[in-house]
Amino acid sequence: MAQWQGRSIRKVSGGRIRLHRKKxxxxxxxxxxxxxxxxxxxxxxxxxxxxxKIRQIHADLANVTNPKTKKTTRVKIxxxxxxxxxxxxxxxxIMNKGAIIDTELGKARITSRPGQHGIVxxxxx
Numbered sequence: 001m002a003q004w005q006g007r008s009i010r011k012v013s014g015g016r017i018r019l020h021r022k023k024x025x026x027x028x029x030x031x032x033x034x035x036x037x038x039x040x041x042x043x044x045x046x047x048x049x050x051x052x053k054i055r056q057i058h059a060d061l062a063n064v065t066n067p068k069t070k071k072t073t074r075v076k077i078x079x080x081x082x083x084x085x086x087x088x089x090x091x092x093x094i095m096n097k098g099a100i101i102d103t104e105l106g107k108a109r110i111t112s113r114p115g116q117h118g119i120v121x122x123x124x125x
Contacts, residue, residue, distance in 0.1 A: 001031065002030075002031070002033070003028070003029040003030075004023055004027055004028060005027050005028070005029040006023060006024070008028060021095075026048060030045070032115075033036075033057065033115060034089075034092075034094045034095075034096070034115070035056045035057065035058070035059055035094065035095045035096065035114035035115055035120070036057070036058055036059075036093050036094055036095070037058065037059070037060065037077065037079070037080070037093040037095075038057075038058030038059070038060060038109060039058055039060060040057060040058060040059060040060055040061060041056070041057045041058040042054050042056050042057065042118045043055050043057060049092040053116055053118075054117065054118025054119075055066065055083045055114075055115055055116070055118060056114040056115065056117075056118045056120065059077060059095060059114060059120045060074060060076060060077055061074050061075065061076050061077065061120070062074070062075060062103060062108065062110075062120040062121070062122045063119065063120065063121045063122070064103055064105055064108045064122045064123070064124060065121070065122070065123045065124065066105070066124050067123060067124060073105070075103045075104045075105050075118070076103065076104050077095075077101050077103055078084065078101075078102040078104070079093060079101070079102045080093045080094065080095060080099055080100070080101055080102075080104060081100045081101060081102050081107055081119065082096075082099065082100035083096070083098070083099040083100070084098055084099075085098060085099070085109070095110055095114055095120060096110065096113065096114065096115065097110055097111065097113045097114075097122065098110060100125065101120075101122060102121070105125045106124055106125070107124070108122035108123060108124050108125060109122060109123055109125050110122045111123055
C-alpha cells in the first residue's frame with residue numbers, strides 16, 4: 001500500500017488543519033524495499049525531476065574501511081550480526097544504515113544507505 005508523504009491533517013497541538021487542496025500523486029511515497037544477502041542486484045528508480053536513485057536489492061560485497069590504516073577494501077559479506085533498527089532484520093539478513101555485518105575482515109558498521117545509494121559502505125568496528 002502506498003504511503004502519503006504530504007502535510008499532516010493535525011497540528012502539533014492536536015487541532016485540525018483545513019486543507020486547501022486534495023492529495024497529489026507526487027506526494028505518494030514508495031513501498032519499502034530491503035537490501036538482503038545474495039548476488040549483487042541493483043535497480044534504478046526515476047524520482048521527481050527525472051533524477052535517479054540506485055536501489056540495492058541484494059548485496060554480497062561491501063567497501064570496508066579500516067579507520068586505523070585509512071585503507072578501503074572490497075570484501076565479502078558473511079552475515080548480518082546486529083541491526084538496531086529492528087532485531088528481526090538480523091534473522092532475515094536485512095542491511096540498512098547502522099547495521100553491523102560480519103565480513104572477511106571482521107565486524108563492520110554500515111555507513112551508507114543501500115536502499116538509496118545502491119552500494120554498501122562500512123567501517124570496521
